[in-house]
Amino acid sequence: MSPRRPERRSEEAANAVIKAAMDLCQEVGYRKLSIEGIAARAGVGKNTIYRWWPSKAAVLLDGLLSTWRLDASFPDTGDFLADIKTQMAAASRILGDPDVFPHYRALIGEAQHDPELHRALWERFIGHLAGAAADRIRSAQRAGQIRPDADPDLVTELLYGAAYYRRLLTTRTADNAHINAIVDLAFTGLAPPAESTRARSE
Known part of the structure; x- marks a missing residue:
């Protein structure tokens, strides 16, 4: 599971996705966390997230590594x-x-x-x-x-x-x-x- 895929076009949008994943995981727990929910919270399309990360776990891992x-x-x-x-x-x-x-x-x-x-x-x-x-x-x-x-x-x-x-x-x-x-x-x-x-x- 590599870091964010290099074809991302907006660092601002990528950071919004990471923040949305971190916030939602805190609010609803990992089991209820979904790419759809992350996309809605971040204001991006679901396909955009999948172009940059292979899974919700990959998004969350990037979030943890940027926080810790x-x-x-x-x-x-x-x-x-x-x-x-x-x-x-x-x-x-x-x-x-x-x-x-x-x-x-x-x-x-x-x-x-x-x-x-x-x-x-x-x-x-x-x-x-x-x-x-x-x-x-x-x-x-x-x-x-x-x-x-x-x-x-x-x-x-x-x-x-x-x-x-x-x-x-x-x-x-x-x-x-x-x-x-x-x-x-x-x-x-x-x-x-x-x-x-x-x-x-x-």
Whole structure:
């Protein structure tokens, strides 16, 4: 699912379509959202939307990506625990935005039976964040702060999977205390062996 198709002729009309999709999804929910409704709200023809986007999910994904300004880069202060907590807390705050999170949750659900949307979510959003996390984990491994045999991708899934689970599947709050608990608990098993730590300090 690529970004808006290049033959669009009016950026103003395209932005109106995106805003209409975001507003309507908030008002009626993703299941009741339709291309017809988006077109009526935006004041454009249905065929115009289909020339620019293949589906309502594609419109909504463009809307989310234009709304969320999540920096994929990680801080690197030399303190991995502090850095990962800072980034995960920032991501959790954005995911918790009540104006956009319902849309994201709807797209996550839709992606389970729409392979094109699933691929687009990964390639255009989630994959960038996961890659940045894995890079920061490798940096921590080189600094001796994480076991060298730990798979960075698996560590990313371990840390962020817990946060996603709470945000997407429970009614509990994924707040800073929850993020800190995830990282602290996981790091107990990710820390390098004590003898390696002693050897570096000698």
